[in-house]
Amino acid sequence: xxxxxxxxxxxxxxxxxxxxxxxxxxxxxxxxxxxxxxxxxxxxxxxxxxxxxxxxxxxxxxxxxxxxxxxxxxxxxxxxxxxxxxxxxxxxxxxxxxxxxxxxxxxxxxxxxxxxxxxxxxxxxxxxxxxxxxxxxxxxxxxxxxxxxxxxxxxxxxxxxxxxxxxxxxxxxxxxxxxxxxxxxxxxxxxxxxxxxxxxxxxxxxxxxxxxxxxxxxxxxxxxxxxxxxxxxxxx
Numbered sequence: 001x002x003x004x005x006x007x008x009x010x011x012x013x014x015x016x017x018x019x020x021x022x023x024x025x026x027x028x029x030x031x032x033x034x035x036x037x038x039x040x041x042x043x044x045x046x047x048x049x050x051x052x053x054x055x056x057x058x059x060x061x062x063x064x065x066x067x068x069x070x071x072x073x074x075x076x077x078x079x080x081x082x083x084x085x086x087x088x089x090x091x092x093x094x095x096x097x098x099x100x101x102x103x104x105x106x107x108x109x110x111x112x113x114x115x116x117x118x119x120x121x122x123x124x125x126x127x128x129x130x131x132x133x134x135x136x137x138x139x140x141x142x143x144x145x146x147x148x149x150x151x152x153x154x155x156x157x158x159x160x161x162x163x164x165x166x167x168x169x170x171x172x173x174x175x176x177x178x179x180x181x182x183x184x185x186x187x188x189x190x191x192x193x194x195x196x197x198x199x200x201x202x203x204x205x206x207x208x209x210x211x212x213x214x215x216x217x218x219x220x221x222x223x224x225x226x227x228x229x230x231x232x233x234x235x236x
Contacts, residue, residue, distance in 0.1 A: 059140050059141050062139060063186060066133075070129075070147075070233050072129045073129045077125065081103070085117075087120020092150065095148030100115070102149075108129075109125075109127045111125060141190075145186065145187065151180065151183070152166075152177040152235060153175055154179040161224070164183055166183075167216065173217060177235045182235065191227055200222070203219050
């Protein structure tokens with residue numbers, strides 16, 4: 001064979017590739033491992049970035065489903081507050097799906113459920129508006145998620161990381177929600193700052209020029225003290 005003759009010539013001139021050698025030498029193995037390590041260092045960060053971006057995109061897609069569910073609920077009930085047992089819209093601040101009277105639980109409630117009675121506004125209920133929402137088990141990111149529904153802060157109030165005000169226009173840091181309006185929002189705990197920045201670039205792409213303004217202006221707010229996202233869904 002041609003390649004065998006070529007190796008024979010190299011062996012005679014350099015002493016490489018002796019016929020009795022068994023596998024790679026230690027130096028050759030170290031060289032291979034070094035190359036693999038370099039390639040891994042170059043490729044792995046990009047792989048992790050792709051995974052992180054896909055998870056953020058999954059959360060963003062879920063948010064659209066929540067917005068749609070809230071809109072349909074409002075279209076039937078005429079209120080952004082969850083109905084209590086008597087069919088009266090009532091503020092519920094936990095947003096925990098484990099609480100039967102929360103907006104999160106009401107959105108997934110079936111019209112045929114025993115909780116849907118003839119009292120108050122219940123006859124207008126056409127649920128479920130949302131297929132699934134489990135506060136204790138976020139689908140892609142974070143440690144827990146909630147959909148609270150309650151009264152927002154007064155119009156023009158300075159927005160903080162945790163108050164119920166959103167500078168939706170992203171222009172002055174003050175809440176754009178009318179005084180006395182009810183607001184429904186999505187709360188996600190355990191979200192890293194890096195993932196918030198990715199998420200914010202999707203929902204508030206052109207809002208905020210500094211890290212601080214990005215965290216406080218627009219629909220998405222972020223509390224660095226607790227790694228929590230507060231995302232506006234709707235108000236009325």
